[in-house]
Amino acid sequence: MSTRAQSLDPVVRDRLVCPQDLGELIDAGDELYNPRLRVAYAIDELGIPNMLIDDARTVSDDEHRAFTSGAGE
Template structure:
């Protein structure tokens, strides 16, 4: 089963950026993720990304490392 992020139209997906810093977003399952600001934007069941800053979900350290592909080094 493909994620909602993978189902986005490639032309639309190529143009989606973070509304806060206008930077690139990472496909993160049913969300688009900004690793710089550590916020995720949901994609609804119809495949429509919610790019409202007020609705962005804050991402904690552990989830950030998972989404950004960073290794846990202490």
């Protein structure tokens, strides 16, 4: 079973960046993750990413390690 991040349309996914620093986001299950700022943006059950800065979730150190392991960091 694929995650919500994996289910995003590839054309849309290629254009999504963090609204705070305009950098690349990592697929993190049902979220898109910015490892530089350690914030995650939820993807709803319809597959629509919530890219609002005020709705971003702060990620713990343990989650950061899990999200970035194998991602070159």
